[in-house]
Amino acid sequence: MxxxxxxxxxxxxxxxxxxxxxxxxxxxxxxxxxxxxxxxxxxxxxxxxxxxxxxxxxxxxxxxxxxxxxxxxxxxxxxxxxxxxxxxxxxxxxxxxxxxxxxxxxxxxxxxxxxxYAALAEQERDFISLRTKAALSVAKAQGRKLGGLRDKTMKRNDAVKANAQRRAEKIAGIVVPLREAGKSLREIAGELDKAGVQTARGGKWSAAQVKRVLERLPD
Missing domain, CATH: 3.40.50.1390 (Resolvase, N-terminal catalytic domain)
Structure with a gap:
């Protein structure tokens, strides 16, 4: 056995x-x-x-x-x-x-x-880290301001992302079981509309919006 x-x-x-x-x-x-x-x-x-x-x-x-x-x-x-x-x-x-x-x-x-596979995955993570550092160095060398308005924009973006994350987690109990049951993104969108769940802007759900919700949930 x-x-x-x-x-x-x-x-x-x-x-x-x-x-x-x-x-x-x-x-x-x-x-x-x-x-x-x-x-x-x-x-x-x-x-x-x-x-x-x-x-x-x-x-x-x-x-x-x-x-x-x-x-x-x-x-x-x-x-x-x-x-x-x-x-x-x-x-x-x-x-x-x-x-x-x-x-x-x-x-x-x-x-x-x-x-x-483990070695390749580690190399990819290291390369992504180096690429990010290189991009920051180039921006600094070109005199781009990395603070100020950029910081305010980042904070605003972070707030938007946090709100989207909260909304995704709120409907996870509906979306995840439907996806695991083999429902398509379009079918899940239809089920959310039938359940009276509105999007962030109060409209109807699309397959693309359902996809973004699933991507925000941990795997």
């Missing part, structure tokens, strides 16, 4: 309380178990951390690893970044011959492939 120890991670307490981030991870794990796992299988136990992916000193992850090794079970996660955002940490776990790792979103990937 195939045995698993599941591990999930969300970055903030807010995500943990809302369940949205955990729901998405549970969905991916369930899809793996239903479509890719050997049967019969057993879930030995599950662990959840509310910690940043850059912090590798996570108590529940340590427990999950210990139990998986002790029980001869596979450590099952939804996506590789739920384990860590540091390729060195992931590589160390893969080098542990007593630990079996399985990623739901990449059901056929072996340890070598997972290692490559």
């Amino acid at each position: 195939r045995r698993y120890v599941t591990y999930m991670r969300v970055s903030t307490a807010k995500q943990g309380r809302s369940g949205l981030g955990l729901d998405a991870q549970e969905r991916d794990i369930d899809l793996f178990l239903e479509n890719y796992s050997d049967v019969p299988y057993e879930i030995v136990c599950g662990f959840v951390d509310i910690e940043s992916g850059t912090d590798d000193d996570r108590p529940e992850l340590k427990k999950a690893i210990e139990v998986a090794k002790r029980e001869g079970a596979e450590l099952l996660i939804s996506k590789l970044d739920r384990l860590s955002r540091r390729v060195s940490f992931i590589a160390a776990l893969m080098d542990d011959k007593k630990l079996k790792l399985r990623v739901a979103a990449m059901p056929h990937a072996d340890k070598f492939q997972l290692h490559i």
Whole structure:
């Protein structure tokens, strides 16, 4: 019998309380178990951390690893970044011959492939950071004012984003279940209109607006 120890991670307490981030991870794990796992299988136990992916000193992850090794079970996660955002940490776990790792979103990937994916993801994050710093340096060298009106604009934009985020979270209980049930963006928009839920401007919903709501919700 195939045995698993599941591990999930969300970055903030807010995500943990809302369940949205955990729901998405549970969905991916369930899809793996239903479509890719050997049967019969057993879930030995599950662990959840509310910690940043850059912090590798996570108590529940340590427990999950210990139990998986002790029980001869596979450590099952939804996506590789739920384990860590540091390729060195992931590589160390893969080098542990007593630990079996399985990623739901990449059901056929072996340890070598997972290692490559982790390295590429880390390189991409580093490049994005360098690109942002370079853009700021160029703007400063050209004499662009990075404060003043720009700061006021950023604050106003932040307020708009915060309001949009609150609205998205308010209707998450309607939008997320419909999407997970396979409804199209247009169908979800229709259901919101039928329920009397108005957009920020008091109008009817479009597929594009539903898409933006889903993008604002944690995965």
